[in-house]
Amino acid sequence: MNDDAVRPEGERPSVAELEERAYELRAKLLHLCGTYEGAVHIGGDLSAADIFTALFHYGLDVDPGDISNPRRDRFLLSKGHAAVCMYIAMSMRGFFSYEGIVETYGKLDSAYGMHPCKVQLPGVEASTGSLGHGLPLAVGMALSARHRGETHRVVCLLGDGETGEGSVWEAAMAARSNELGNLVAFVDRNRQLMTSFAEERVAFEPYPDKWRAFGWNVVEADGHDMASLVAAIDGLPAAQSDRPTVVICETVKGKGVDFMEHNLAWHAGSLGAADLERALAALESTRKKETV
Template identity: 85%
Template sequence: MSTKTLDAGALHSVAELEELSFELRTKLLELCGTYEGAVHIGGDLSAADIFTVLFHYGMHVDPSDISNPERDRFVLSKGHAAVCMYITMAMRGFFSYQGIVDTYGQLDSAYGMHPCKVQLPGVEASTGSLGHGLPLAVGMALSARHRGDDHRVFTLLGDGETGEGSVWEAAMAGRSNKLGNLVAFIDRNRQLMTSHAEERVMFEPYPDKWRAFGWNVVEIDGHDMGQLVGAIDALPAPDSDVPTVIIAETIKGKGVDFMERNLAWHAGSLGAADLEKALAALQSSRTKENV
């Protein structure tokens, strides 16, 4: 069966996707400024461009038909970036953005700090325990291959969680089973919760590790929308034999100068004054990039 019947949101140009990404970051900051608890804002901001290109350009999905068997699947392995996924999906039309603002993080809310497929239809997997998303995606991709389906399975991992052994077992299984319908994005922001990546875990030579496991490796600037679109456009056919990993170099806290590469902003909240400052910084960053 062909996924071409589903809307990939592919009418968006690079410039339009950049606008959507800016809107996503704005909404993230506004939620961080109104929610009383902490939001994983640093990793949300680093992954915002990846979420945007996936849900508004790359994936064949229909928000009005979330059970369509031909849909592409998405697994958020870095489950602490759930709020970024929620807002992206709301912008794509899956559900109401206001519902996120009104209930995020509350008891019995569908919008928890980690995604739950039981609570929120349209979410493909409940995640949060790091290192589990790629194994789940491998299983989904293998199931699709056995059924003869030609949709893709996408997953988004943080680079920190790739220190988990389960990730590399799944990477080996993905290649051994010739899952060309499997695409993993790595949010390579080079930060863990309390340290910078290479201080605690030696990841480099990072792309070579994936190559050693037999994957098709694509290295891009994860904040360059043109490169993100290009990586999607260049994906091998879903019936190919080699899974793809797109290593997206990113900046934790991207777009807000006092958050960028600042370990204190792995998670946090914004008061009224800090929110105004953050929104001004985001606008300033956008202006500089457009000059």
């Protein structure tokens, strides 16, 4: 994403390869959900799995071997409850060990918990979990990059539900006011809150128009179509441009596991052995069969 690349030379994966990695990410998520005794925020993990894959394997200019390079793209997980999806996506990119995540997740002294902590887990850019905090942090990082004359991007992933928080819109206003074209927000528009379907309680629509009204460049993508996500990433305006971009990704909470999709009971949960098998079989049936 960057004029001044951090990532070692090498070809970026194809859409088909990304699809396969997203499948693998979901399978690993389900295994963790079947291993850990407590609840995992599996619904919002699955809705964001393709976005995480597109970012960590294609869009973000990051290098797991050089996590403090000042020119790296910054990624902030504003919907911090999808931490485990981020940990695994990052492990598949070489940041962490997947086994380490599964073995210690949620346990005493683990670096991997329900919400990400930068101090406990270097490589993660910010400690998040309380909703509505990511975008203001991202504005600060984007402002700093501008000030230093750097051309990396700052990318922030939000849930649509959390954009009910006023701080999101305060930051959206500041981003446009300060002409932060190096700032990109991805919204996981899964249309579910924890206890209700979004539009039952909160009138988000006309959602893209809200961002347009704040002066943002709005891109609408299918958050489960890798080609659509790749096109959105390829089409991002230059970091030096003067408008922040939001990529609104239409998604499904629980995507890939039929009995979790559109199901309020699966905001968070855990899987017994039989349910894990059922979930993996459901996921397998969605897998694209083309050769990679």
